Amino acid sequence: MTLGMISSQMTAKAMPADAIVHKWHVFQNIKETRMALGATDRALAILDALLSFHPDTAFYGDSALIVWPSNEQLIRRANGMSPATLRRHLANLVDCGLVIRRDSPNGKRFARKGQGGEVEQAYGFDLSPIVARAEEFKDLAEAVRAEVKAHRLVRERLTICRRDIVKMIETGIEEGVPANWGRVQQTYQSIVSQIPRTAPRQVLEAIAGDLDDLWVQVRDALESFVKTKNLNANESQIERHIQNSKPDFKSESENGFREKNEASGSAAETGNVRSLPKRELPLSMVMDACPNLAWLLKGGGEIRHWRDFLAAAEVARPTLGISPSAWEEARIAMGETQAAITIAAIYQRVDQINSAGGYLRNLTDKAKAGKFSVWPMVMALLRAKLDAAKAAGSGAGEGVVELETAAKVVRTEQRLEISDALRRSLDKPGRGS
Known part of the structure; x- marks a missing residue:
């Protein structure tokens, strides 16, 4: 006898006399709540x-709801x-x-049936x-079904x-959306690693909330990039429309001002940037110009892919004393790859730059105004x-390597379609530093 048995007997006595249930429907509910009941x-x-008896x-x-099958009948x-x-699981039901057990004096x-064949006592x-x-x-x-759902x-x-x-994340990396995608991937992996194979719903809800927050952050970054891209496209379309509305109108003062600037080699920086090619710099050319960045890789590794280059730039940033805020602004203004190339160029000439952080902020401001490109910096380093x-001299083996680099510079300059004013500005001492 236990208190649980007494409680069951009290519940059975308290049931209303007019209650009626379908036994198999109730049994189906019991099966669904087996774990909660402890059966x-x-x-x-x-x-x-x-x-069934x-x-x-x-x-x-x-x-009367008492059945009296023998153990042999129950087993069959x-x-x-x-x-x-059988005895162990009968005890579990109780x-x-x-x-409820209704035991006879002898167990x-x-x-016992009466004269009419009706059961008098069981x-x-x-x-x-x-x-x-x-x-x-x-x-x-119903609660169990709701929890399962x-x-x-x-x-x-x-x-x-x-x-x-x-x-x-794959779209952001492929499209060059400015964001620290390496850090985003690390955050994603740290959240996903917390998902257990079997866990209660409350644990999964908490993990899902963290993933939802990360989803919103990544989505906002992509949407902001798309809005900025569409805005730039609309502005350029309006600018072309204004320029083409009067194609034959050119003032003499405007022509004279342009000729004077180009003759003196001081063309506007915006014009210089626009005259550079729009395609990305090859990684091999960037590494020829900034070989010192490879020193930051563990074990003297080699930079063969842009992801290795971006990882090395992340290491170079604190080494140069550049604050995270300056680095974030540069990535937003220039793009992640362009900002990493800028860091590599700064690291290559760190001995000639007093404040790397201030220099990067200056270049970031130029990038926001559309007056900055990494091409002149890389070309200056190659030159x-x-x-x-x-x-x-080119007699030693090291000279041969330098001549190969020089040949790459010559071939690159032959492929570029830039103005004479820009070429003269690239030749100036200290350009790109």
Whole structure:
């Protein structure tokens, strides 16, 4: 005897006499709430067998609901199990309050019938908790179904959010959207690594919330880039429309001013930048101009891909004493690759620059005004190597390497379509520093 058994008996006595339930409907609710009730699967198989021994499908609150099968009959109808297993799981049904024991004086299960053949007294298992707790089982089953649905939905939410974030990160890297995508990937991996194989819904909800926040950040970065791109495209279209509206009108003062500037070699920086090619610099050319960046790789590694170059620039930034805010502004204004090339050029000539952070902010301001390009910086570094090679002579093996670099400079200049004024400005001492 336990307090739980007494509680079950009290519940059975308190059930209304006019209560009526469908025993198999209640049994279905019990199966769905098995874990919450603490019932075992084998115990439910025995309960199924006990219910089958009662001839009625509808259970009434005022009817006799005691069945008295022997252990052998239960074992056969419960698909076979050992007597010890049967006793253990019968005890589980009693502990869960699903059945009540009605023991005879000698512990046997039987029924006494009257003269008319009706059962007057029975000893066995009382199934009245099926009726008394039917509403409880129904409410509990609905709660379990709701929890299962919520668990499935949060799993689906995690899957969709993970897929979207990965695709957006790939898009941002491929399209050159200015953002620290390496850090975004690290944040994503740290969140995903917390997802356990089996976990309660509350844990998954918390992880899904972190992924939602990251999704919003990545989406905002992509949308801001698209809006900026569309705005620039509209401005350039309006500018072309204004320029083409009067194609034959050119003032003499304007022509004279342009000729004077080009003759003196001091053309406007905006014109110089626009005359440079719009394509990206090759990685090999950047590394020829900025070989010192490779020193920052662990184990003396080699920079073969842009991702290696970006990683090395991330290491160079604190080495140069550049603040994270200055680095972030440069990436937004120039783009991640262009900003990394600028860092590499600064690192290459760090001994000639007093304040790397202030210099980067100055270049960032020029980039915001559309007056900056990394092409002159890289070309100036390559020309410096060419001048050094000429001064040192080309007899030694190192001279051969420098001459190869010089040949690349010559070939690059032949491919560029730039103005004479820009070429003269690139030749000036200290250009790009």
